[in-house]
Amino acid sequence: MAATAVCLLLVPLAQRLQPSGESDLVTGARGPFPAAFGAEAPVAPEHVMRRKTGEGALVHGLSVELTFNGARAVNLRTGKEYWRYERQDSGVMSFDVSERTVVIAYWETLVGVDLRTGKPLWRKDLGDRKLFRDMRLGGGQALTSAPGTVRAFDERDGRSLWTVRAPKSCPAVDVHAVYVLPDHVSAVPLLCNVASLDTDNEQYYLLLGVDNRTGKALWQRRISDPNWAVRGDAHTLAAPKPDTDDPPAVQLLDMSREGATPRADLDTTAWNPVGAGSGTVLLATDAQGDGDGNHDTVLHAYDTEDGRLAWRLKAPTGQEYGSGVIADGRVYLVRQPLLTKADAGRRIRGAELLVLDADTGRALHTLRLPAMTAPDEDVSFMKLDVHEVADGALSLSWRELRPDEQLIITD
Secondary structure, eight states: OHHHHHHHHHHHHHHHTOOSSTTEEEOOOOSSOOOOSOSSSOSSOOEEEEEOOOSEEEETTEEEEEOSSEEEEEETTTOOEEEEEEETTOOEEEEEEOSSEEEEEESSEEEEEETTTOOEEEEEEOOOOSSOOOEEEETTEEEEEETTEEEEEETTTOOEEEEEEOOTTOSSEEEOOOEEETTTEEEEEEEESTTOOOTTSOOEEEEEEEETTTOOEEEEEEESOGGGOEEOSSSEEEEEOSSOSOTTOEEEEEESSSOEEEEEEEOOSOOOEEEEETTEEEEEEOTTSSSOSSOOOEEEEEETTTOOEEEEEEOOTTEEEOOOEEETTEEEEEEEEOOOGGGTTSEEOOOEEEEEETTTOOEEEEEEOOOEEOOSSOGGGOOEEEEEEETTEEEEEETTOTTTOEEEEEO
8 A cells, every 4th residue: 555655646746757758857837937026127126035046047037047958947036946857868058048938959959948837849850960059049039050051940839930041151150149120130140160170261250130030131240259249229239340459449330120330439448348238338447447457446338329438437445346237227236345365265245236327327226235255266356247137136146156156136
């Protein structure tokens, strides 16, 4: 009788872990779908939750995180796992998250997972590929690369939507991002000749404008490394000029259906972007203003319409700024004490979360943060960064050490 009871108890568990493919682990949702903390970015964030979570995306009260074989969603209110999807025989190459869907890229396959239930929606076999499988979501589409092309799939059902061919000089591509513009246009930054060892096919970066209904290539423009580009507003991309040894030569590109054309140059002596959005590009420098120091003690905010300096903010003596996020017209970033090697592994107090008006730099709200343990490394480069602001919450942690100690803060 006892053995029978144990077997009966294991039946529901086995059903929840029933694989949808040959080696899929699907737990399904554990409990009701968590509500978002708010409809917009926090106005006066005060409630702090300390979490140990992996690098992920905030959406609807969840943190969606990459695992070695798939993804999992963590309930931010409880810190407990909400669902997990994994393929036991495949390692993840990349993943991306929208408000409804998680799309995971494996070596040969894309898998779409429903955000609410954690259950797979579709699976697309893309064929053998020996290189990194990149994938980005934008405008309800999942974009990935194939030899000499970019392919788009519907994020909800995996339907093939369109394929656009890159220029002949770009036979191997990687998709870095998707900038969805008005008027049915996606601007897609590509790395060309990603696997080339031939000096005649040097690597370069290309911004490709695509009609995201038909896949028609509308325009193309060479750009600098998109990892150094920031999006100032719906139409504006700020980035150093390509093919130049002068990093401060920064352009504002006006992206539209007609092309990506220079609108203005930023009058700056250093290019160290720490935030962008709502019509503002935010840079940080040391006190000398040349960006060569370890500490970001001065903020410089530029208007994306004309590139003019809108405001400047210097940290008090002994303090500096981390990187931040601009959302709903507000800047979210941390002001913290300057750290030295002696601070490695210590509890750091005195850091504050700032909420600033993006147009003027005026302080709207300040929150004293709880003590956080500095990394056991050379901390002179370590900053507390705001990584994401979404659905009424923000996340912050030590730069590039997100899984160690993370704060989730809401109104």
